[in-house]
Amino acid sequence: MNDVGPKLIDRALSAARRGLGRTGLAPPNGAALYVPDRAGVRTAALTGPGGDWPAVRLLPKAGPGAVLGLVVEPTSDRVDVLRKAGVTEVWLAGLHPDPPRRRRFVKKAERAGLKVVVTDDPRVTELHEVYNHATARKRAYVVLKMATSIDGRNATRAGHSQWITGPRARAAGRRLRAELDAILVGIDTVLADDPQLTARRKGVRDPVRVILDSRLRLPVGANVVQTARHVPTIVLTTRRASASAKAVLGALGVEVATVRSDKQGRVNVAAAAEWLLAEGLPGLLVEGGGTVHGAFVDAGIVDRVVWFGAPMLLGGQGLSAVGGRGPAKLAEALRFTRWTVRRIDTDWRIDLRR
Numbered sequence: 001m002n003d004v005g006p007k008l009i010d011r012a013l014s015a016a017r018r019g020l021g022r023t024g025l026a027p028p029n030g031a032a033l034y035v036p037d038r039a040g041v042r043t044a045a046l047t048g049p050g051g052d053w054p055a056v057r058l059l060p061k062a063g064p065g066a067v068l069g070l071v072v073e074p075t076s077d078r079v080d081v082l083r084k085a086g087v088t089e090v091w092l093a094g095l096h097p098d099p100p101r102r103r104r105f106v107k108k109a110e111r112a113g114l115k116v117v118v119t120d121d122p123r124v125t126e127l128h129e130v131y132n133h134a135t136a137r138k139r140a141y142v143v144l145k146m147a148t149s150i151d152g153r154n155a156t157r158a159g160h161s162q163w164i165t166g167p168r169a170r171a172a173g174r175r176l177r178a179e180l181d182a183i184l185v186g187i188d189t190v191l192a193d194d195p196q197l198t199a200r201r202k203g204v205r206d207p208v209r210v211i212l213d214s215r216l217r218l219p220v221g222a223n224v225v226q227t228a229r230h231v232p233t234i235v236l237t238t239r240r241a242s243a244s245a246k247a248v249l250g251a252l253g254v255e256v257a258t259v260r261s262d263k264q265g266r267v268n269v270a271a272a273a274e275w276l277l278a279e280g281l282p283g284l285l286v287e288g289g290g291t292v293h294g295a296f297v298d299a300g301i302v303d304r305v306v307w308f309g310a311p312m313l314l315g316g317q318g319l320s321a322v323g324g325r326g327p328a329k330l331a332e333a334l335r336f337t338r339w340t341v342r343r344i345d346t347d348w349r350i351d352l353r354r
Helices: 004-017 078-085 104-111 123-127 129-137 167-179 187-193 243-251 269-278 290-299
Strands: 030-034 042-045 066-072 087-094 115-118 141-149 153-155 182-186 208-212 233-237 255-258 283-286 304-310 338-344 347-353
Touching: 004 030, 004 042, 004 066, 004 087, 004 123, 066 123, 078 087, 078 104, 087 123, 104 115, 123 129, 129 141, 141 167, 141 290, 167 283, 167 304, 167 338, 167 347, 182 187, 182 290, 187 208, 208 269, 243 255, 269 290, 283 290
Parallel strands: 066 087, 087 115, 141 283, 141 304, 182 208, 182 283, 208 233, 233 255
Antiparallel strands: 030 042, 030 066, 141 153, 304 347, 338 347
16 A cells, blocks of 8 residues: 555544544544555544544554554553554654643654654644634634625514525535534524524434523423433523523423623623533534624634625615624724635635634
8 A cells, every 4th residue: 555654644534523523622533544465444533522542443453564543642651552453653643732742652652663753734733623722712612603695694674584595505504513512592593493403414413502591581392492302402591590490491301500691691601611611512603693693702702703605685674693792993803814715506605713
């Protein structure tokens, strides 16, 4: 097999992407194994919080001269395990994300006679974007998703919003749900649309559903309540909520948690993001209406925007996709330094990162 190392890196990264939104407080990881004189490459991924090191599932199939491709540099205690399995060469897409552990494995492996190649693949940065930002900022990484007209409206003045963008753009938006740990909306969105907030794809993991509801107005007949025993559902509320309402929702399988409120008595979105990270949910997709979007923007905790735009103008009293107070000065505005633009049929998708 020619160029085995780079091909193993490609396969390991592809496997790691299967774990997006599933690995909790661990970075997505993948492994790929090649053994001379055997057909094909075997792969494995980290697909759950606290799961086994992906290579563990591959090493029983290893043998003399095996080559292993890994996304993340393992801990140094893995060197002996690899040698015993017959691995003689290790390709790493990136070093360990935790600085104190960085290069420890590389140094020990090289002393033990293993060949180690570190490629510093730029794809690792994107793969670990949620993990790196969440651990550095001590809160969930926030992705704000919008589908609007070119003047930033997500509904007409009468509230009509289905559908601003076409089916392929909407499908792309739903795929985001499977790549992040949780999806968040406000209670007004639930009352208006009664959404399912699932990935809507067979065989694809649904995100944890999070509802901001400061007074617990969530109806027991809502889709998110009726399916709470099948799709994890969390309501974040404030001290204004009644104990009886908490008990009713809890009996139906909904987790209710109290976080601090803001000056208006609503759920403090910064506190919500901190709470979610503490619960092992580092990646948060915000699909709320203008009020919720505005709260996150005003709090300054939007890390990425995924904007689906349609070639139409709504104008007038059409509903804005981002509400809130907004900055008084342009210098206070949230600015994004990196972006990509892609056309999807008659719509377009713009990804912006800070």
